[in-house]
Amino acid sequence: MSYLELLKLASTEAVVVVTALVVLAIGLTTRREATGVTVATAQGDQNVGGSSSARTNAICSFIAALGLAIAIGTALMLPRKATLFSGMLVITPLTSLFKIICMALAFFAVLLTKSEKSLRHPGEYLAILLLATVGLMLLVSSEELLMIFIGLELLGLSLYVMVAFDKTDVRSAEAGLKYFLFGSTSSAFTLFGISLIYGMSGITSLAAISEKLATVSVQPLLAVGIVMTLIGFAFKIAAAPFHLWAPDAYQGAPIPSAAFIASGSKVASFVVLGKIVLVGFAPLHGDAAWHAMVAGWSPVLAALAALSILVGNFVALAQSNLRRLLAYSAVAHAGYTLIGLVAGDREGFSAALFYTTTYAITLVGAFGVVALVRRETAGDDFSNFSGLISRSPMLAGCMSIFMLSLAGIPPLAGFFGKFYLFSVALRADAGHGLLWLVAVALFGSLISLYYYLIVLKVIFVDEPSLAIASSPDHLSPDLLQRIAVAVLAAVVLFLGLMPDALAAGLLAAMP
Amino acid sequence: MPVWNIKMGRPPSVSLRGHRARYCDIVQRIEQQARWGAHAHRVLAMATSPSQTFARQSTFSVGNKFHQLLFGEAPKRTRGARVLPRMIAWTIYLTFAGAVLLILLPRPFARWIALFTTIAGLALGLIAFVHTSIADLAHFTTIVRVPWVPALGMNYHLAIDGVSLTMVLVTGISAVSTVLFSWDVEHRQNEFFFWLLLVVGGCYGVFLSADLFLLFGFYELVIVPKYFLIAIFGSTNKEYGAMKLTLYSFFGGMFVFAGILTAYATAGSLDLNELSRFQFPGQLQSWAFPVLFLGFAVLAGIWPLHTWAPTGHVAAPTAGSMLLAGIVMKLGSYAGLRVAMNLFPQGFQAWSKWIALFAVIGIVYAAAVALRQRDLKFVIGYSSVSHMGFVLLGLATANALGVSGAVLQMFSHGVIAALLFAVAGRMIYRRTHTRELDALAGMNLSGALPFAAFTFVIASAASMGIPGFSGFAAEITILIGTWKTYPLAVWITGAGIVLVAAFTLRALKQSFFGEARPSVLMQEGRVALDLDWNEQQSITPAEKCGACLLMSATLAVGVYPKLLLDRIMPAVDAMRFLK
């Protein structure tokens, strides 16, 4: 295989990497001037450094967004099917679709970055964000354990930095540290698990592992390997009990980072988790049915799902900070999505992917609203949202769409997503064996409705608190960001009304 | 005991015989049509039979998909008279379009948009009522069927039969009168009518859906706007009442979801017509039916789970109470009939006596509680629960008469409850700022508000089941149906009817015809009624129009119930659980 051909097939990743480097270079060169000014005035005049940094921010954001747009264009031109280096990188309709989805999510995260005032090094931040996007794409498009591990680490290391990026806020560094500690511990688990799986099968390609596992009997070492591998992914998707980092990271991180962790990272993790369990560990599926539990990975995932749904929803009830609430609800949603993987099969996988994609879009939008409200009111507790309807009906409307979609109210995407997931789970075997899991999920979504409604009550019913009403920063229209939020809300509504647009694409793309 | 005597005094067999004769005629015509095949409609001057409509569904093309969505099946072939009934699908589109317009257009248009969309909905319902042949209404006849998510077998599928047409009519009537009674809402007007139209549109959707997913979507769609309607615009304890109502609704929704998923996973289809032909395993029916029916019955206010209804009604603004009692509670009973009973007939047979038991307890219990209430809205709220008990009892009889009576009662109660809430919430409360019966008793309201008094008398009479009003026609049909299945229940229900009469008369007397007791007012420090009774406080024309619309509806159906029963009975008789 010639390098030219390689470049053609990996052009999407290459474009994003080049964009990252360009953004980094621009950030570094313009940053020097800004630093000079700031040093000269001895940090006295914040305005000078601030406006210069805002300009840098705008240029870098524009280039990053442009790069992502071009990369999406190249992804559209990829061949339907190709394999590089025996499965190190594969191109299938599924991987192309999710590359595009991941880049679109990154695109919106970049738009969120544009208005983030607290980032003093926007060039570096955006470069890291783009590198994390490359990590997502590697994860999505690999069917080989080594490559998956590298993708995971590239993503993880970028995200640790992104979470801790805001040096003005001590909570950011603390969130970064917690994320880093949990993340690297769990990736060590995954790595050890991979090493055991490699030891048992002698190979690192998923399809080959599946063939090997079908012939050998299950040994304890292999079981340990599989469970340890799953732990790493349970951490990435924030499934209970490996979710402890999530509330801190969601609350402490700069908003674009939180949005990116909640969306892109989660989507890619589900794609690769689905590939690993459904392709790699296919012979060890087991059975999570109530009456006939058979050991395998699916009972493990089923237990994780049930625990996540219960823990996430119940703890979310007690939250008074919107970002923390979103974090706990993310735990619950990870649980719902896992149901699709437990059900297994093409249908289950596509249901899980539909759900996680719409969830990611919703969360990016919700974080967009949080970012705008935070700019105006300097906080993201419930009290900052009170009476949002009178301050900005558009934002309130968009937020209600996002919250109601998360709660699974028609005609929004979350409703169809839940119906799809649960119906697939029930159809998975003739005896409705997964009914227990669906019942837990339905119960969980009933609970979740309460706290989503509380958020909406704060926005629609409560009177705006006086401190906010008199805030001088009230009139700072950030048109681009508002448009982005509105677009995301429209997408959520559209996917609810016409779910076929995504669902049919997913089903067709399934191997 | 006058009411009791009146009710039992009239020989029930007359109306029964009338129904039977009419119904036999219809059945004969349908059978004849079936014998003669596809040409029957020309011979009988009837239009396409339902079976033909189904046959055409497979031949749709993407090109006319949109046309089909808007104008229904087979656009080219149908003549004007056929298109008109199909236009009933537009009730949904118009209502939602009105809701969208309300967000976009400025405030001065708000109430007019709401009025026009609701009137258009009612008009479409009436056109369909006039132009659709009774034979078409005997089956769940497809109006629109467009593939939606083919991979999961979901269709955008609307259909109509006599039952759903009745429900569409009551929705239209309640919606128009609700808008008229909300004419002077000033606070966040656009938003108010937006939520209101969402509720109305969702109700139209539920009544016309022939696809389980679609039906459930509309069903859940109704709940959230209700929350906002109550929590933003409500009065007493509004946030608690709204949240309680919403959580109860979704608690029921959870069971409905489980039941629907089970049906879907077992039969592999979401089409209600297909599902109602599918033979579900008996063991599955025995547990899936109660799950599904219980879920729906929560919204219908079944006895142990009814407590959301009074608190919700009291907390809601007048429009909210009217919609809630008028149509939203009907969603539960309608869906219970359309989905739960039709899909799982064996499960229904096994559980029907329990439904009857709960229904009878609900009738008596709610009436007894209403007798003790001091807040006028609580009285009406509990009376709603009691009346919905009749609906559930009618459904539980599992015979054509009882179930048809239940559908008629849904219509009747929708109109009457809206009227009662309109008087209590709008005509009285807005002017006196109290709903306490003791306080109202001292105000001599019948003198101050003669029109309101007149309306309330009519509404009370209808609610008590005086002959000549729709309540009588419905309840007597239900009781005759019940007599065949559960004779004992009729006797207990009789006691319930006495209680209903008692609390209605008590409320009527205390609110409008009380003796002036100034001491009460002084003690509680309420100076509610201004001494200078000015023009603004008299009944407005909008209120008069709304009240007249509702009163004429209850009278029309009361005097000539065959108007609806002719359409309801064949449709009910075609349902599977009767066979």
Next chain:
Amino acid sequence: MITLGDYLIVSGILFAIGFAGVMLRRNLIIILMSLELMLNAANLSLVAFSRFRVSPAGLPNYNAQVFVFFIITVAAAEVAVGLAILVALFRARQTTDVKDISELKF
């Protein structure tokens, strides 16, 4: 004769020690070192598997050894990131003790 099992036992013990260190120690520097230990435990087991899974031609399976090189690189990056975050936190808090880092709470 040292067998594959022996290597795996050692690697398992190393992993357990590393995990215990992450869980039990309070000092962030030591936690970072424990993380390294966990990664190296995985390295050891990979190399052992590679060495003992000899192909018919008598060559070890080099896949795993390539894997190990990648892991070493990743581990270095991980330490760099970890230390950077640590420094950022230390500047704000003047501490490396996890007990003191409790701004964000349930």
